[in-house]
Amino acid sequence: MSFQPVKFYQTGTFTVGNRLLAPEERSVQSSPRRFNSLNSGHRACQGCGEALGARYAIDAAMEAAHGQLIAANATGCLEVFSTPYPETSWQIPWVHSLFGNAAAVATGVAAALKVKGRKEVRVVAQGGDGGTTDIGFGCLSGMFERNDDVLYICYDNGGYMNTGVQRSSATPPAARTATTMAVGDEPGNPFGQGKFVPAIAMAHDIPYVATATVADLRDLEAKVGRAMEIHGARYIHILVPCPLGWGTASNETIKMARLAKETGIFPVFAAENGVVTEVLKIRHRLPVEEYLKPQKRYAHLFGKQPRVDVIARLQALADRNIKKYGLLDGGAN
Amino acid sequence: MLKQCEGSHAVAEAVALCRPEVICAYPISPQTHIVEGLGEMVKSGELKNCEFINVESEFAAMSVAIGSSATGARTYTATASQGLLFMAEAVYNASGLGLPIVMTVANRAIGAPINIWNDHTDALSQRDSGWLQLFAETNQEALDLHIQAFRLAEELSLPVMVCMDGFILTHAYERVDVPTQEQVDAYLPPYEPRQVLDPKEPVSIGAMVGPEAFMEVRYLAHAKQMQALERIPAYAAEFKAVFGRDSGGLCHTYHADDADTIIVAMGSVLGTIKDVVDEMRAAGHKVGVLGITLFRPFPIHDVREALHRAKRVVVLEKSLAVGLGGIVATNVRMALSALPIDVYTVVAGLGGRPITMRSLHALFRKAEKDDLDPVTFLDLNRAVVDKQLAREKATRRSGPIAENLLRDVGVVAAKIA
Amino acid sequence: MFQVRIHGRGGQGVVTAAEMLSIAAFEEGRHAQAFPSFGSERTGAPVVAFCRIADKEIRLREPIMEPDALIIQDPTLLHQVDVFAGLKRDGYVLINTSKSFEELGLGDFLKDWHADRLCTVAATELARKHIGRPMPNVPLLGGFAAVSQILKLESVHKAINDKFAGKVAEGNVAAATEAYAIVRREMEEAVHA
Numbered sequence: 038m039s040f041q042p043v044k045f046y047q048t049g050t051f052t053v054g055n056r057l058l059a060p061e062e063r064s065v066q067s068s069p070r071r072f073n074s075l076n077s078g079h080r081a082c083q084g085c086g087e088a089l090g091a092r093y094a095i096d097a098a099m100e101a102a103h104g105q106l107i108a109a110n111a112t113g114c115l116e117v118f119s120t121p122y123p124e125t126s127w128q129i130p131w132v133h134s135l136f137g138n139a140a141a142v143a144t145g146v147a148a149a150l151k152v153k154g155r156k157e158v159r160v161v162a163q164g165g166d167g168g169t170t171d172i173g174f175g176c177l178s179g180m181f182e183r184n185d186d187v188l189y190i191c192y193d194n195g196g197y198m199n200t201g202v203q204r205s206s207a208t209p210p211a212a213r214t215a216t217t218m219a220v221g222d223e224p225g226n227p228f229g230q231g232k233f234v235p236a237i238a239m240a241h242d243i244p245y246v247a248t249a250t251v252a253d254l255r256d257l258e259a260k261v262g263r264a265m266e267i268h269g270a271r272y273i274h275i276l277v278p279c280p281l282g283w284g285t286a287s288n289e290t291i292k293m294a295r296l297a298k299e300t301g302i303f304p305v306f307a308a309e310n311g312v313v314t315e316v317l318k319i320r321h322r323l324p325v326e327e328y329l330k331p332q333k334r335y336a337h338l339f340g341k342q343p344r345v346d347v348i349a350r351l352q353a354l355a356d357r358n359i360k361k362y363g364l365l366d367g368g369a370n
Numbered sequence: 371m372l373k374q375c376e377g378s379h380a381v382a383e384a385v386a387l388c389r390p391e392v393i394c395a396y397p398i399s400p401q402t403h404i405v406e407g408l409g410e411m412v413k414s415g416e417l418k419n420c421e422f423i424n425v426e427s428e429f430a431a432m433s434v435a436i437g438s439s440a441t442g443a444r445t446y447t448a449t450a451s452q453g454l455l456f457m458a459e460a461v462y463n464a465s466g467l468g469l470p471i472v473m474t475v476a477n478r479a480i481g482a483p484i485n486i487w488n489d490h491t492d493a494l495s496q497r498d499s500g501w502l503q504l505f506a507e508t509n510q511e512a513l514d515l516h517i518q519a520f521r522l523a524e525e526l527s528l529p530v531m532v533c534m535d536g537f538i539l540t541h542a543y544e545r546v547d548v549p550t551q552e553q554v555d556a557y558l559p560p561y562e563p564r565q566v567l568d569p570k571e572p573v574s575i576g577a578m579v580g581p582e583a584f585m586e587v588r589y590l591a592h593a594k595q596m597q598a599l600e601r602i603p604a605y606a607a608e609f610k611a612v613f614g615r616d617s618g619g620l621c622h623t624y625h626a627d628d629a630d631t632i633i634v635a636m637g638s639v640l641g642t643i644k645d646v647v648d649e650m651r652a653a654g655h656k657v658g659v660l661g662i663t664l665f666r667p668f669p670i671h672d673v674r675e676a677l678h679r680a681k682r683v684v685v686l687e688k689s690l691a692v693g694l695g696g697i698v699a700t701n702v703r704m705a706l707s708a709l710p711i712d713v714y715t716v717v718a719g720l721g722g723r724p725i726t727m728r729s730l731h732a733l734f735r736k737a738e739k740d741d742l743d744p745v746t747f748l749d750l751n752r753a754v755v756d757k758q759l760a761r762e763k764a765t766r767r768s769g770p771i772a773e774n775l776l777r778d779v780g781v782v783a784a785k786i787a
Numbered sequence: 788m789f790q791v792r793i794h795g796r797g798g799q800g801v802v803t804a805a806e807m808l809s810i811a812a813f814e815e816g817r818h819a820q821a822f823p824s825f826g827s828e829r830t831g832a833p834v835v836a837f838c839r840i841a842d843k844e845i846r847l848r849e850p851i852m853e854p855d856a857l858i859i860q861d862p863t864l865l866h867q868v869d870v871f872a873g874l875k876r877d878g879y880v881l882i883n884t885s886k887s888f889e890e891l892g893l894g895d896f897l898k899d900w901h902a903d904r905l906c907t908v909a910a911t912e913l914a915r916k917h918i919g920r921p922m923p924n925v926p927l928l929g930g931f932a933a934v935s936q937i938l939k940l941e942s943v944h945k946a947i948n949d950k951f952a953g954k955v956a957e958g959n960v961a962a963a964t965e966a967y968a969i970v971r972r973e974m975e976e977a978v979h980a
């Protein structure tokens with residue numbers, strides 16, 4: 038019998054993540070003894086990218102910490118759908134304080150653990166893009182600057198979704214939100230605004246910064262695992278599509294995340310001490326239209342008179358990412 | 371041990387004796403010396419088993435305190451004025467979550483216009499936040515109240531604000547008796563949290579509560595605070611047994627038993643008031659004083675008990691309820707409801723304006739004759755005020771008020787006070 | 788109660804002087820209260836600090852309006868700030884200067900004053916001599932102890948050693964001691980004049 042190597046692409050956790058791999062390489066989610074930190078029964082929307090990302094990320098963190106983990110959560114979708122009074126879906130010690138202070142609360146938790154000599158207990162802070170890039174930015178930077186021993190995970194769905202889809206500083210240009218409506222000469226979120234917090238995190242020279250998406254869940258797990266090997270300030274920024282806010286079908290969440298990566302709209306990489314150390318390359322490059330078309334928040338670009346000018350600008354942004362982070366084989370800047 | 375030192379230093383020593391585990395603070399006048407003192411003690415190793423964190427804002431300070439306290443660590447911070455307002459959201463959050471954080475507020479006025487000097491508006495702006503509020507009359511009391519505050523906070527699972535007049539107390543050198551570690555340990559046991567973040571027993575803290583239960587949660591916050599009305603006298607009595615002096619309590623009277631006119635106040639101004647009352651008593655006037663130490667929960671019963679035999683009450687407060695008159699006075703009136711006693715509000719000392727014996731002598735004599743308006747601003751420079759009002763009447767573009775007044779008042783540096 | 792008001796400029800150690808006075812009084816078993824007239828930190832601006840000394844607890848918190856004694860660390864303040872405001876009749880006045888009261892333009896103002904209550908001492912020069920820095924506050928305390936007799940010189944020494952250490956403390960002690968001697972001599976001469 039001839040031997041033919043077959044490339045496995047990740048198409049879902051039930052194949053490559055599970056019994057086809059050696060046990061130690063399997064996804065955390067493949068184990069019946071997984072922690073289920075974010076247990077089922079929460080009230081997330083059908084197809085919620087954040088729920089998926091949080092489940093993978095926190096279980097991976099718990100695995101790495103041997104179950105010794107405390108989580109601080111900002112106000113937002115995750116906090117709201119995971120703790121519908123009088124229930125909680127968290128199986129781990131979890132605290133929700135305010136919208137803008139998850140990073141600072143986590144700093145406090147870490148300080149208390151340190152002074153009590155509980156070296157084995159690790160701390161995770163989590164929030165959406167609103168709670169991280171906007172209102173929580175000051176506390177985030179403070180935590181980075183002090184190099185507090187906290188892993189901060191940002192679930193980026195590009196807007197304040199829980200309150201009705203308002204714009205945040207992570208909302209992409211041209212996207213429609215309730216506060217950047219698709220009307221007027223420049224419909225949707227203006228160009229020339231916004232901030233990419235992973236780059237800002239890198240500028241703080243913290244030990245570990247990474248981006249990830251829910252399309253590459255093994256990659257996300259690996260990044261959380263790598264982050265947990267390090268002590269000090271760490272930041273992971275996960276792109277989590279929101280069917281409601283993006284206007285996509287609830288069974289296309291993972292696909293949308295993949296399209297974001299494959300078009301170059303969202304660069305997936307990791308950096309240590311301010312220097313990029315790995316890049317998840319684009320496998321089959323696609324034009325940005327493929328990413329934009331399925332999303333109703335970009336519907337105004339595809340009307341009777343398509344806004345080819347806007348699409349071209351978005352393509353230029355994707356091209357810039359590809360060049361800057363070396364997303365195609367052939368190296369980076 | 372008796373020491374002659376700055377009030378801030380005395381408080382730092384008291385806090386250090388309470389074995390804090392996490393101290394997180396952001397600098398703001400006039401609290402800086404307290405936190406600097408503690409920071410140095412931690413860094414030098416004098417204060418062991420304590421994490422000192424320099425945070426990037428007061429909002430971060432209270433947030434770090436929340437995380438730390440929720441993880442079971444005895445936590446302390448300090449602020450004033452603008453800083454207290456900046457952390458206001460977290461202040462409410464801390465009490466709502468039932469976390470026994472102790473915070474010093476070095477009372478300072480709130481801008482605009484910016485003012486670094488003493489008054490009580492900052493602490494009183496947070497009077498309904500669910501924090502207990504204690505006001506120190508002297509640096510000794512400030513020292514003592516911090517020790518009692520940790521005990522009270524941890525017993526009730528509620529945060530406690532210890533207020534001391536900025537500059538007037540914080541930056542004044544006076545004699546204090548600093549307790550020993552043994553004494554403090556005998557009074558303040560290790561922190562036993564009612565709720566704690568611990569992987570051994572996971573809990574979720576900070577859930578959303580809807581209309582079905584919010585009333586009940588808030589009622590419990592109120593009821594818990596009210597427990598302080600009983601605990602505080604007990605803790606003060608215990609304090610006396612361990613440390614040998616009277617300190618704290620709900621409120622205290624001075625020559626009030628047979629007084630026709632009783633002056634009510636909080637904080638360091640009570641010292642000046644007592645000196646005036648001594649002189650007036652010597653001249654035959656029946657005046658007395660009620661000093662309020664615990665402002666929240668407000669000791670309605672004890673205040674009523676102290677004042678109900680008087681003919682009139684003068685509430686002298688370093689605070690202003692803009693659009694109404696007095697803050698403390700309004701609370702005192704509630705304690706005296708249905709009693710036929712006149713309550714005069716005197717707003718004094720705002721933004722650090724000195725309150726002098728001379729002014730108080732004149733004020734109290736007017737009060738005795740019932741020759742006071744319901745609301746009086748003590749030592750108000752009426753001429754400057756009228757000039758500004760005339761200016762505004764004359765022209766629309768009348769300019770910033772503060773700058774206009776300063777120009778009229780003249781050079782400040784040449785003045786003594 | 789004995790009330791001292793100290794005038795100077797930011798950077799001349801006015802606040803420290805008041806604190807040290809209070810420490811000296813404490814060392815003698817007395818109650819003392821010291822505090823500055825507060826302002827934003829600013830070198831060179833006029834500064835006032837206060838110290839009250841008494842044998843029972845001091846409750847009063849107002850600025851000292853009627854001082855029993857004045858220490859003026861910087862004579863350039865004399866015609867700029869109303870330093871003498873409220874000074875009690877026959878209160879003590881100690882000025883940091885090498886000039887006389889007449890030369891300072893105060894002759895008329897203080898002509899009916901008890902001569903042994905008005906003293907000058909070149910404190911800045913003493914400081915330069917003993918600690919190498921033009922910091923007049925400590926020598927003036929020695930001078931104040933001499934003119935007022937409210938505090939013992941050795942209490943001033945204790946206060947110095949509380950605030951400073953090593954060579955600086957030694958130098959300050961020497962400066963205060965010399966100032967004390969100078970002022971005592973001045974007072975004796977005034978009485979015999």
